Amino acid sequence: MPKTRLRLLSLFPCLLLAGISFSASAIERDRIDAAFDDAFNRYRLPGLAVGIIQDGEVVYRRTAGETAAGGGQPIDADTLFKIASNSKAMTAGVLARLVDAGKLKWDDPVTKYLPQFRMQDPWVTANMQVRDLLIHNSGLGLGAGDLMLWPEPNDFTRADIIAGLAHLKPTHSFRSHYAYDNLLYVVAGEVAAAAGGAPYETLVKRELFEPLGMDRCQVGEWNRTQVGNVAQPHSRTAQGNRVIREDGEVVPNITSMAAGGIRCSLDDMLTWIGIWLDPQRQPAWLSEQQRRAVWTAHMPMPVSKRMREWDNSHFSAYGYGWRLSDVDGVWKVAHTGTLAGMYSSVILLPDQRVGIVILINGSGEAARTTLGQALTKRFTRPSDATLTVAHYAAALEAEDAADPDRPRIADTSSRSPATAAALAGRLGRYRDPWFGEVALCAAGDGVSFVSARSPLLAGRVMRVGDRWLVDWHNDSVDAEPWLAFSEGPPIGLALSHVDPDADFSYDYADLDFQRTGPCE
The missing domain is CATH 3.40.710.10 (DD-peptidase/beta-lactamase superfamily)
Structure with a gap:
């Protein structure tokens, strides 16, 4: 009109x-x-x-x-x-139109349209309905897996999203708890495509x-x-x-x-x-x-x-x-x-x-x-x-x-560039099952952190006391992470927010890196 x-x-x-x-x-x-x-x-x-x-x-x-x-x-x-x-x-409006047209039902299993769809729990995979994709009840944590979507650009595809869901660990049981989710809306779009034929x-x-x-x-x-x-x-x-x-x-x-x-x-x-x-x-x-x-x-x-x-x-x-x-x-x-x-x-x-x-x-x-x-x-x-x-x-x-006890951003003003010597034994290539590979390697007189699939997640490793963080090169990436290592073998690497109020879509909490080899 x-x-x-x-x-x-x-x-x-x-x-x-x-x-x-x-x-x-x-x-x-x-x-x-x-x-x-x-x-x-x-x-x-x-x-x-x-x-x-x-x-x-x-x-x-x-x-x-x-x-x-x-x-x-x-x-x-x-x-x-x-x-x-x-x-x-x-x-949701597109899906509702497809329901009106008789091309899908809200309570259809997701696997009817996407046989490759998997959650970590096989029971949840079998029982996830189209409606569940839209209401944030999957059991995944807040913003789980959002690093496959943002920051843009990156090279994750919608097929990668569907494959990555199987590696994301739930924080609650299915349908018991509200936690805002983006990935399952991507899945919902693919369900619509399969049901709608376009x-x-x-x-x-x-x-x-x-x-x-x-x-x-x-x-x-x-x-x-x-x-x-x-x-x-x-x-x-x-x-x-x-x-x-x-x-x-x-x-x-x-x-x-x-x-x-x-x-x-x-x-x-x-x-x-x-x-x-x-x-x-x-x-x-x-x-x-x-x-x-x-x-x-x-x-x-x-x-x-x-x-x-x-x-x-x-x-x-x-x-x-x-x-x-x-x-x-x-x-x-x-x-x-x-x-x-x-x-x-x-x-x-x-x-x-x-x-x-x-x-x-x-x-x-x-x-x-x-x-x-x-x-x-x-x-x-x-x-x-x-x-x-x-x-x-x-x-x-x-x-x-009024909330003096609320977690505040840490003072990182004493930061100084990390050296390869200080991180000896921890440098190398690391891999997470859904996010892919990152490299923690010597770069000039410092150490760099570089994601293979998300180009904006690249920065310089800094030292703050006895802790390490990444200072991202692109200042539009506004959520710096702490780096924490666990002893192996293999050596593990976890990320967490320096600023507790950082956007939840910087989903550092769901990353579980394991060292796979030395720097090239």
């Missing part, structure tokens, strides 16, 4: 702000604008796009910043952002983008220049926002596509949430039975202290690609997306027919949290004008200060 798009573009001289807005009769526009401005300025974001739907209409649409800091191209409602894990709801990216276009008119969204391989208007991820430095992991001319069909690889514009994300909030816009797209299935609480999730205090929440659960909870007595369906230098948030209040989209192309975790809260409260507690971005920013600071 073609979309009618009305745009008012205003460019400030420095091209830092671009505004696209509709009249907001049902909301207090000044409060929304204030929240937008505060988040954009407080967190020094390179770019921000926000849209709100109410009662079937786009009542707010605004953008600010640039696709690449200093590049001069303003962000608008057509700019493509990485939506990261908001891709999961789209993968590659995952073809199915997403056929089942979602084309029938819903999401004509800017991109999946699979595409050409950046031909598509145009693509936001780049940024990290924040003392000198300002800096582009990291910039796209090349051809954007590849990455392995993680079904878990977090889709890109969409603000307008297309508003179309996407509009279809969920108002099924009558496209009644033939998905049956009522499958809509209910997707938004059913399939896996209980913990209700955090923050959710209780900020939102008076009483329940939290995972559906198929969506998180479900209550906020101030209002039903909430939502998800976030996080990749290096890219943050997204989708918040739906279905009973109020309200939807919110937030897209950020910079270091935006706190901005996403505070802005999402402030915007949500305009609908769940509209009479309370104190619940602003500033209020929630102060609350985040108070949370941090």
Whole structure:
């Protein structure tokens, strides 16, 4: 269905702000604008796009910043952002369409479509159903195996993901515990491909983008220049926002596509949430039975202290690609997306027919949290004008200060380059059964750590007292690991986070390296 798009573009001289807005009769526009401005300025974001739907209409649409800091191209409602894990709801949508078409069932065993699929426990392999791939109940630990997906680029394939699962040790029994997982969404994409008779990216276009008119969204391989208007991820430095992991001319069909690889514009994300909030816009797209299935609480999730205090929440659960909870007595369906230098948030209040989209192309975790809260409260507690971005920013600071016993990042300022002599007997090639080989070898007057399959995981080994860590060469890899050796034979090598708050997708805990030979 073609979309009618009305745009008012205003460019400030420095091209830092671009505004696209509709009249907001049902909301207090000044409060929304204030929240937008505060988040954009407080967190020094390179770019921000926000849209709100109410009662079937786009009542707010605004953008600010640039696709690449200093590049001069303003962000608008057509700019493509990485939506990261908001891709999961789209993968679930493809599967739901295939269920409607009679091509698979939610309770089909995964091995019906992927005979090569294996978990470590044969019983779990036999009993893993399609639905289990979507609800984070596999028994694997948080982010298990994510180093096969990120950092990108790497040379792990979807076949490698399926083969690697057999080597990942569970931390809990099957279906007993929620732990966020990405690998099984990759498997879900391959199940969809097998059942649908076409590659995952073809199915997403056929089942979602084309029938819903999401004509800017991109999946699979595409050409950046031909598509145009693509936001780049940024990290924040003392000198300002800096582009990291910039796209090349051809954007590849990455392995993680079904878990977090889709890109969409603000307008297309508003179309996407509009279809969920108002099924009558496209009644033939998905049956009522499958809509209910997707938004059913399939896996209980913990209700955090923050959710209780900020939102008076009483329940939290995972559906198929969506998180479900209550906020101030209002039903909430939502998800976030996080990749290096890219943050997204989708918040739906279905009973109020309200939807919110937030897209950020910079270091935006706190901005996403505070802005999402402030915007949500305009609908769940509209009479309370104190619940602003500033209020929630102060609350985040108070949370941090109120927990003096929380593990903190170690002081590594005394670090100095390791020498081959100091690591004598420990240098060599090491292998992990799912991650593959790394080399810990002399390099010049120091020692290097180099992954064979993940090029960005290469760095210089440093000494801190009697401990060792890796200082990654590429500063977009922001989770340094400690190295710990165990006596053999063979000698073992384990990695752990220097910063306990590092992204869980740096899945060092599941690595179990054994020395296989000397350095070449």
